[in-house]
Amino acid sequence: MKVLPAAEYRLDRDQTENLTEQREAVQSILSEVRAKGDAAVRDLTKRFDRAELDDLRIPDEMYESAYAQVTPAFVEALREAIVNIRVYHEAQKRTSWMLPSADGSLLGQIVRPLKRVGVYVPGGLAPLPSTALMNVIPAQVAGVPEIVVTTPPDAEGRVHPGILVALKELGITEAYRIGGAQAIGALAYGTETIRPVDKITGPGNVYVALAKQAVYGLVAIDMIAGPSDILVIADETADPDYVAADLLSQAEHDPMAQSICVTPSHDLAMRVATALVEQIGKLPRREIAEAAIRGQGAILVTKDLDEAVEVANRIAPEHLELMVAQPTEWLGRIENAGAIFLGPYSTEPVGDYFAGPNHTLPTYGTARFSSPLSLDDFVKKSSVIQYGKQALLANGEKIIALAETEGLDAHANAVRIRLQKEGGSIQ
Ligand SMILES: NC(=O)c1ccc[n+]([C@@H]2O[C@H](COP(=O)([O-])OP(=O)(O)OC[C@H]3O[C@@H](n4cnc5c(N)ncnc54)[C@H](O)[C@@H]3O)[C@@H](O)[C@H]2O)c1
Ligand SMILES: N[C@H](CO)Cc1c[nH]c[nH+]1
Numbered sequence: 001m002k003v004l005p006a007a008e009y010r011l012d013r014d015q016t017e018n019l020t021e022q023r024e025a026v027q028s029i030l031s032e033v034r035a036k037g038d039a040a041v042r043d044l045t046k047r048f049d050r051a052e053l054d055d056l057r058i059p060d061e062m063y064e065s066a067y068a069q070v071t072p073a074f075v076e077a078l079r080e081a082i083v084n085i086r087v088y089h090e091a092q093k094r095t096s097w098m099l100p101s102a103d104g105s106l107l108g109q110i111v112r113p114l115k116r117v118g119v120y121v122p123g124g125l126a127p128l129p130s131t132a133l134m135n136v137i138p139a140q141v142a143g144v145p146e147i148v149v150t151t152p153p154d155a156e157g158r159v160h161p162g163i164l165v166a167l168k169e170l171g172i173t174e175a176y177r178i179g180g181a182q183a184i185g186a187l188a189y190g191t192e193t194i195r196p197v198d199k200i201t202g203p204g205n206v207y208v209a210l211a212k213q214a215v216y217g218l219v220a221i222d223m224i225a226g227p228s229d230i231l232v233i234a235d236e237t238a239d240p241d242y243v244a245a246d247l248l249s250q251a252e253h254d255p256m257a258q259s260i261c262v263t264p265s266h267d268l269a270m271r272v273a274t275a276l277v278e279q280i281g282k283l284p285r286r287e288i289a290e291a292a293i294r295g296q297g298a299i300l301v302t303k304d305l306d307e308a309v310e311v312a313n314r315i316a317p318e319h320l321e322l323m324v325a326q327p328t329e330w331l332g333r334i335e336n337a338g339a340i341f342l343g344p345y346s347t348e349p350v351g352d353y354f355a356g357p358n359h360t361l362p363t364y365g366t367a368r369f370s371s372p373l374s375l376d377d378f379v380k381k382s383s384v385i386q387y388g389k390q391a392l393l394a395n396g397e398k399i400i401a402l403a404e405t406e407g408l409d410a411h412a413n414a415v416r417i418r419l420q421k422e423g424g425s426i427q
C-alpha cells in the first residue's frame with residue numbers, strides 16, 4: 001500500500017468515468033422490459049444470470065428450505081440486528097405539524113408514507129442480507145404499506161438462503177428473483193407480474209446504478225451508491241492491526257472500493273502498511289481486496305491531526321473512523337462523512353451489520369451534500385395553507401404587488417377579486 005505525504009495525494013477517482021457502453025446496454029435492457037414486460041425480464045435473466053425462470057416470484061418452498069441452510073447463530077444475530085435497526089430508525093420519525101397564527105391562518109406540513117416501494121438487494125459479487133434489513137426496515141417504520149423486493153438468482157434460479165431468511169424475518173410477502181437493470185425496469189414500468197412502484201432504493205453494480213439514474217423522474221430513487229469507501233484517521237495510539245483490518249473490510253467489497261488511512265505518525269503509517277500485507281494474504285476475497293488497495297488505497301502522512309481532518313473533509317468518505325486518543329474531541333470538526341465511527345472498538349462492520357444506523361451511505365465524495373438512507377426517503381410531505389378572510393384582507397395588497405412585479409395578472413386578480421367582494425366586511 002503506498003505511503004505518501006498528504007500534500008502529494010491527488011484525489012484521482014475519475015469523476016467523469018466513461019460509461020457509454022454500459023449506458024447503452026442499460027438503455028436497451030430498459031426498452032426491452034418496457035416493451036415486452038415479463039417475457040423480456042425472463043430473457044434477460046437467462047442472458048445475464050443464466051437462470052431459466054417460470055415464476056419470477058420467489059416460490060414459498062424456497063423460503064422454507066432456507067432456514068436449514070443457515071446457522072442458528074445467523075438467525076439469532078439477524079433478529080437482534082433487526083431490533084437495533086428498527087429502534088434507531090424509530091428515532092427518525094417525523095410527525096405532521098400545524099402552526100396557528102393570531103390572524104386565524106393555519107400553516108402546516110402533512111407527512112405521509114410512500115405507497116409502494118421497491119427495494120433492490122444486490123446478489124452478484126456478494127449476497128447481502130444486511131442490505132435487505134437496511135432498506136426494508138426504514139420503509140416499514142415509515143409506514144410504507146407495500147414493500148416489494150428484488151434480488152438476482154443464481155444459475156439454478158435460487159436466491160441466497162441468507163437473503164431469504166432476512167426477507168422472511170422482515171415479513172416481506174412480495175419478492176422477485178430478478179436482478180440488474182431488468183429488475184429496475186420491471187419496478188419502474190411494471191410488467192404483467194410486477195406492479196410499478198413509486199420509489200426504488202438499494203445499492204447495486206454499475207448496471208443497476210445506471211438503470212436507476214435512467215428511470216429517475218418516472219419513479220423516485222434513493223441515491224446512486226457507488227463502490228464502498230473508508231477513511232481512517234489514526235494517531236500514534238492506534239493499533240496498526242485494527243487500522244489495517246478496517247481498511248480491508250471495505251476493500252473486499254469491490255475492486256473499485258477506496259481505503260485510505262490518514263495519520264500524522266510516520267511510524268504508524270509503516271506499521272499499518274506491514275499489517276495490511278500480512279492480513280490481505282489470508283483473505284478469501286484477496287483478489288478483490290488487492291485490486292482495491294492497489295488502485296485506490298493509500299496511507300497519507302500529515303503534519304498533525306488538524307491536517308488529517310482537513311484531508312478527510314476534502315475526501316468526504318462514506319465511512320470515517322477516528323482512531324485517535326480523544327475521538328470525541330475531533331467529532332465536531334468532521335464536516336463531510338456518511339457515518340463516523342469513534343474509537344478502536346467502533347470498527348466499521350459494527351455499523352454495516354448491527355448497531356442500528358443505516359449502512360446505505362453517500363459514496364464517492366457525495367457526503368459533501370448527501371445523507372445516509374433514512375426515514376425521510378420513505379415519506380413525502382404536503383404543505384397545508386389555510387388563510388381566513390382576516391388574513392387575506394390584511395395581506396392581499398402585498399401579494400398583489402408581488403404578483404404584478406412578476407407580470408402575472410391572473411395571480412393578482414385571484415386575490416383582488418376577493419378583496420373587492422369581501423373588503424370591509426371582516427368578521
Ligand atoms: N454503498 C452501499 O451502501 C452499498 C451496499 C452494498 C453493496 N454496495 C455495492 O453494490 C454493488 C453490488 O454489485 P453486484 O454486482 O455484487 O450485484 P448486483 O445485484 O448489483 O448485480 C448483479 C446483476 O447485474 C447484472 N449484470 C451482470 N453483468 C451484466 C452485464 N454485462 N450486462 C448487463 N447486466 C449485467 C445481472 O443481471 C446480475 O443479476 C457492489 O459494487 C457493492 O460495493 C454498495
Ligand atoms: N459496507 C457496505 C456499504 O458501503 C454495506 C455492507 C453490507 N454488507 C457488508 N457491508
Ligand SMILES: [Zn+2]
Nearest residue numbers: 249250253352
Ligand atoms: Zn461493508
